[in-house]
Amino acid sequence: MSLRGSDPAEIGGYPLEARLGSGGMGTVFLARTSSGRPVAIKLIHQQFAGDEEFRIRFRQEVAAARRVSGAFTAAVVDAAPEAEQPWMATTYIEGATLAEHIAAAGPLDGVELRRLAIGLAEALRDIHRVGVVHRDLKPSNVVLSAEGPRVIDFGISRAADQQTLTMTGRVIGTPPFMSPEQLQAPRGVGPASDIFSLGTLLVYAATGSGPFDADSPYMTAYQVVHEEPSLGAVPEALRTVVGSCLDKEPAGRPSADDLLVLLRDLPADLGGAGPTGTRAGRTRDVITQHHDALPTPVPTAVAEAGTADTGTSVGRRLRNRWRPVLAAAVAVAAIAGGVAALQSGDRAGGDGGDKAGNVAEPGASLPEGFTPWHKTVAGGRADIPDELRCVARGEALFCGGGGVVAARVDARDGSLAWTARSPGVPVHGASLAGATDDTVVGYRFAAEDAPQAPQSEVVALDAESGRELWSAPTGAQSTAVTGRNQDAVVSGSAVLMVDAANSRLEARNARSGEVTWATPFPSGTRCAPVLAGSRPLAMCAPDAELAESKVSNPVVHPLDRASGKLGRPVAVRGPAVVAGDADGALVLLQEHWEGPAITGYDGIARVDPASHEVAYARLKDTYAGTPGMAGGVVHVSGATGRITALDPVTGREKWARQTAVEGASGPTAGEGALYFSSPTGRVVALDPENGKILWSTDPQADGLTGEQGASPRVTLAGRAVVVAADNNTLFAFDARNPPKPG
Structure with missing residues (x-):
């Protein structure tokens, strides 16, 4: 409008x-x-x-x-x-609300319905993990974006550890999607109330009608508290799970984590509504449009319903339905030797998991004296939930990011040798630039109370002692040009970076900081250094397009390592972001835009700096998620845990695998395995040939799984798998003996 x-x-x-x-x-x-x-x-x-x-x-x-x-x-x-x-x-977030979609096109079914259910359960998991209860989950507060469902409007939510606001004689919410306890005693509402609301919302999504559908909000509220839900039109595969969410007693409902297990255990295609369900056309909006989270009077009958006996009918049977289903899912995982292999939508075929004990066995050995360890590296800002990134040099790990310029960690036991901290607010995604045999290079950000200090600097530290060798201000935020927050790269014994004025590329000796050459950006452009294998390149974009935050015509220049001379430009059809390199070529993923939003990637561009040629391949679908490369193959990790492998030459899908690792970054390649992990420290190892799940672990840290575009979190120190997770968490284990789920 x-x-x-x-x-x-x-x-x-x-x-x-x-x-x-x-x-x-x-x-x-x-x-x-x-x-x-x-x-x-x-x-x-x-x-x-x-x-x-x-x-x-x-x-x-x-x-x-x-x-x-x-x-x-x-x-x-x-x-x-x-x-x-x-x-x-x-x-x-661009997209129609669930209410708008159903009013225009009718209920959801099949894969679409399952995707909605899993996405909303994951949303509640993230919401509840930080101690928040939404309290108004309804169709108009769910946006169906191209990347999946998004929950919006926390207008009446509260932190679970805070005092609830007292509002005498009123409850706040939308009766068709409220829980019994929210109608009866809103001060005592907890996460289980959101689970009840999710159950009502899924019934509405599947049938076009709510499970408590009456002609007035007062009668609806009465039914929510006293009567059993109407579930006859819900697809049979989903009915039991939804029923468990609608238990009248909060303790009888699954948690968001439990619910995810149940939903992922369902078939990929849930089918449509039953014989009494609406299948197409305009449906009732269950009074949603008229109750925009405004205070709703509580009818006397409901206010007094706390003494009603609801334990003698179907409600009692529903209360425990989810437990045997969950037990069965756990039993299956146990039979498979603790391998968390999730099968839904598997296009690659196979059983999805190996037999007990048959996991990836890299040929490398463990660092001498290695024992599994777990470590937190304190940064310069305690209020920032940093994530580190690490590189391995023998038995030493050099890690940095956020509030840590760099730290030296012993790969054998996690002990800290030294830490250099950054006092300011970091650029999201800016981590360690790299390391040589004797020098570590990271980023430092100025504190808010130090306005005269450079806002961001590239800092070189002695690898043995952590002593600062040199620092130089940098003016770039390369994400706008390359899609990566990497304003400096280590290439051989040199650091390639952007100067403070954001006007030229510089090469500095990694040890001394001496500027060996400086090359101005081509007129009217901004550039950032990138590597295709060991070959340095400059990726540039027009100033006018950067100002519009949509780079449609990037240019790649070969970059002479010794002199800094820019080679002949190679124009790329964009928008495109760096994915990695294959056979000496720079591989870019082409972004698919709908209006002002990026919805994923729909093509691949390969830039050969030697021949000055670019080759393109179209993808059959638009793939949303975090891109990365290993073994000359592009991998895209979706927000809901689906990982897809793509041939960078043909664009064909090699395999796709549903995992339990939401918001994963990766891959990191080991011998016979690809590793992906999330901010929670959940790790999955996949067979690079077919995507078969070799093993996966449970979370090891508190973290949110929303970040996309993150660089790989896993580093290999021989056979030791070192994982970076949220809140500056690092942990390590033997690739042959990963932590067992549960």
Whole structure:
């Protein structure tokens, strides 16, 4: 919708472009950051600005949304809860809401329904892990984006460890999707309430009607508390799982983690609605459009329902249904020797997992005296949940990222030799630049109270002692050009980087910091250094396209290592980001855009710096996720755990495998195995030939799985698998004896 005459031109310095919608709490606008990134800004209605109770709720919403930033939620970009008219900006997620989709096209079925169920369960897992209860999960708060479902609007959520706001005589929510306890005693609502809401939402998604469907919100609320759900039209495969979510007693419902196990155990195609379900056309919206998270009076019958006996009917039977299903799933995993092999949607065939004990056995040996270990490396900022990245040099690991310029860790036992800390707020994804035999190179970011210091610097440290050898300011954030936050690379004994003015490429001796050459960017462009194997290249983009945050015409130049001379430019059809290299060629994935949003990758470009030629291959689908390369093969790790291997020459899909590692980065190649891992430290090893799951582990750290585009988290020190996870966590184990699930 276009802006109205009464709408502001900007909010908080963000120019407004369009009106996305308006509800009971406020109006949502499409806006842009200074870099051109689209954001959604919720501006609270003026009549609520003076209501202190409402301001408290809005502050809670902002705090809750800041704590949640998983793959299936909208991250907070900026907010001003204390402004005269409060507002909050979040990542703009393009797509119809579930309510809009079903009203226009009818219920979901098959693979689409299963994908929605798993995505929403993962969203709740991420939400609950940071101590937040959403409390208003409903179809209008679920956006069906190209990357999967996203949960939005934390307007009435609360942190589980905080005091619930008292609102005498009122509950807040949408009755058809509220839990019995939310209607009866909202102060006691916990994560199980969201599970109940998810159950009602999945029934609605599958049939077009809710499990408690009445002509008024009051009768609906009564049914939620007293009556059994109507599930006859729900596909049979999903019915038992949904029934467990709708247990009247919170203790009888599965947790979000349990629910994920149940959902992933279901067949890939759930089928459609049963004989009484709606299959197409316009469906009832279960009063969703009329209850925009506004206070709803609680009918007397419901308010007194706490003494009702609900334990004698189907509700009692539903209460324990999920437990035997979960037990069966665990038993299957145990029979398979503890291998967590998830089969759904497997296009590669096979059994998905090896027999007990038959795991990848790299030929390399363990570091002498190795024992499994777990370590936290303290950074310069305790309030930033950093992730490190490591390189191995014999028995030494050099790790850096976020609040750590670099640290030396003993690969044998995890003991720390030294740590150099960074005091400022890091650029997301900027980690260790690299290492030579005697020098480690990382990044340092200036503290907010040191305005005279360079905002970001490349820093070289002595590998043995951690002593700083030299530092030089750098002005680039290479993500805009290459898709990677790598403003410096180590090439042989040199560090290739961008100067502080963001105007030229420099080569510095890694040990002394001496500038050996400096090459200005071609006119009207910005560049970043990249490597194709050991060959240095410069990838450049026009200033005008960088200003629009969409690089459509990148250019790759061969770069003479000795003189810095730029070779003949090779133009690439974009937008494209660096995936890796194969046979001396730089491999780029071509981005697929829909409106202002990137929905994935739909092509591959291979730039040969020797012949100055570029070859293209189209992909049969658009693949969303984190790209990486190993063994000359492109791998894309989807947010929900699906990993796809693609031939960089033909673009053909070699194999695809569903895993339990959501938001994985990788791959890291070992002998006979590819390793992928998530911010939680969950690791999976796959056979590089067919994607067969060799083994996988449980999480080892608290972390959110939302980041995409992350660099590989696994480093191999001989046969030792070293994994970086959220909150500066490192842990290591023997590839032949990985931690067993459970």
